Amino acid sequence: MEIKHYNMIKLMDFIFIFSAIIFNISVSLVYLSTKFDNMLLLQVSGSIVIVLIVPFSVTLYGYIKKDAKRRIIIPHIVILFYLFLELLLDYILMIPFRNILLLHIPYIIVFYTAEFSMVGVSFERNRKMGFVVLLTFLILIGCLIYLYMS
Numbered sequence: 001m002e003i004k005h006y007n008m009i010k011l012m013d014f015i016f017i018f019s020a021i022i023f024n025i026s027v028s029l030v031y032l033s034t035k036f037d038n039m040l041l042l043q044v045s046g047s048i049v050i051v052l053i054v055p056f057s058v059t060l061y062g063y064i065k066k067d068a069k070r071r072i073i074i075p076h077i078v079i080l081f082y083l084f085l086e087l088l089l090d091y092i093l094m095i096p097f098r099n100i101l102l103l104h105i106p107y108i109i110v111f112y113t114a115e116f117s118m119v120g121v122s123f124e125r126n127r128k129m130g131f132v133v134l135l136t137f138l139i140l141i142g143c144l145i146y147l148y149m150s
Contacts, residue, residue: 013125015055016125017125018055024136025136027045028139056076056079060073060077075118078117081110081114082113089103118133
């Protein structure tokens, strides 16, 4: 019974960390596709971000079921809140919220809170892979800087 519990937690850790890496790479591609005006890549990479609702929901459920600590559960809720906010604003309401400062600033705050949650949980669950998630986050920041360079 104890081995099954251990394997389930390791599976949740793998899914979470893999999803965080995919998230950072996908958002990086969103920035690059915006820079190069590649609508197909933008749609695909943006859709991948939204689909990550599924694995992050699965890991949240798995961690709750295995009585994980609040420092694992609360960041998951923040991440899912961001993903559902993204879904609502970009795919359901389809409003240009990035051009509306009163909406864009809270969105940015929620985005970076979710990002830091991904990095933090990754380090909490596996220190070495935490550095990989951090590296992909730094790549994302580099792509964001490149997006706004003329």
